[in-house]
Amino acid sequence: MKTSERILNAATIAFGENGYDGTSLDTLAKELGIRKQSILYHYPTKEALLDASVFGAIEVLATVLSDAVRDSEEGWDRIEIMVRKVFRLAIQRPELLGLLREVSRLGPPTLTKAIKGFDPLIQGATDWLKSEMDFGRIRESDPYLLVISVYSVIMGAATEGNLLEAIGVQQTPRDVVLRRKELLRFLRSALIPVAN
Amino acid sequence: MKTSERILNAATIAFGENGYDGTSLDTLAKELGIRKQSILYHYPTKEALLDASVFGAIEVLATVLSDAVRDSEEGWDRIEIMVRKVFRLAIQRPELLGLLREVSRLGPPTLTKAIKGFDPLIQGATDWLKSEMDFGRIRESDPYLLVISVYSVIMGAATEGNLLEAIGVQQTPRDVVLRRKELLRFLRSALIPVAN
DNA sequence: TCTACTTTCTACCACTTGGTAGGCAATGCT
C-alpha cells in the first residue's frame, strides 16, 4: 500500500478514536514506522490530514448507504437494510463513525466542509421519507426532524461502544446482533403507522 | 463565588465544548483572570479537575432526573417530563451533556469512575421501564437495551447542536421546542403499545 | 503585634507540539 494511504488510514483511526487534539503527528508517525516529516510531505498540515480523513469517511458512508438504497425494496425494508449496513460499518470500522462525531464537535471550519459532502445524503433521506409518508408507509411527521432522530439513534447505538462496555454490556458479535435487533424493533414501532 | 467553584464551572464548559485534550490549563486560567498555578493549587492535576467536572455534571443530571421522577405521574407522562427537563438542561447548560459524551469517548479511567455515579440512574430507569412493561403501559422489549436507545435519541437530539447549525437547521427557542415535540412524538410511537 | 495558615503569585523546567529548511538516495526521462 502507498505511504499516503497508510497515513490516511492510521490518521482516520487515530482521529476517530482519540480526537483531533488527542492525536499527535509524532505518535502517528511512530505507529507507521516513519518520521513526522514524511506525513507533512504528503499532507502539508495536520488540518489537511484531518480534512482528507473526513472526506474519506464520508465517502465510505455514502457508498454504504447508496448500496443500501440499491439493494433494497421500498418502505421499511430499506430502513432495515440501511441499519444493518451502518451497524456492520460500525463494527468493522468504528473509527469512521467516531470521526464523524468528532467533526460535529469540532465545528467550523472542518464541519462546514464536511457538510458539503454530507448534505446530499440528508437531502436524499429527507425526500425519500417524505414520499414514503405520502404512500402511507411511514408515519406522518416532519421528515427533516425525523431524519435527525433516526440519525441520532443509529449513531448512538453504533458508537457508544465505550459506554456500553463500561456499564458492563457485553460486546460479543452475538450481543451486537441483539442490540441491532432491538434498535430495529424500536425504529419500527416509531416509524411504521398502525395498520387500519 | 469561590475561586475553586469558578474554576470548576469554567473547566466544565471548556472540557464539554473543546474536549479534554483541547483544553489547556493556561487558556483556562487566562479566561478566569488568574494564573495556571492557582488552578493547580485547587486541583492538583488536570485529570483531577476533569474528574471534579464530571462528578459535578453527573450530580446535576441526577438531580434533574430525580426531580422529574418526583414531579411526574407514571407511564408516558414521566418520560415526557424527563425529556423536557433534559432538553431544558441541554439548552441552559449544553456543556454538561457535551462533557458526558466526551467522557464516554475518553474511556477508562475517567469513564470507569463516572459510571459509578451514572449506573444507579441506568439501573433505576431499567427497573422502572420493566415495571411499566408489566403494567402494559410501555411496549414489551428488553428494558436494558431500550434505555440505551432512548438515551441515544435524547443525547443526540440534545447535543448535536453544532451539526444542526451547520446543515442550516435554525436554533431559535421556537425551533428547539419544535424539535423537542418531534422527538417526543417519535419516542411516543416507539414506546407506547397500540391500544387493544 | 506576632504567628500560623491559606491563597495566589513569579520563576522555572523538561517535554511535546506543529511546522520549516534543506540534504540525500532512488527513479525515470532525455
Add this chain to the structure above:
DNA sequence: AGCATTGCCTACCAAGTGGTAGAAAGTAGA
C-alpha cells in the same frame, strides 16, 4: 551519461504543555 522529480530523511525551532519550588501577600486568631 546527465538531470529533474519524488519521497523520506536529519536537524532544528518557536510556542505551548502539565507540573514543581518557593516567595509574597492576605487573613484570622492569640
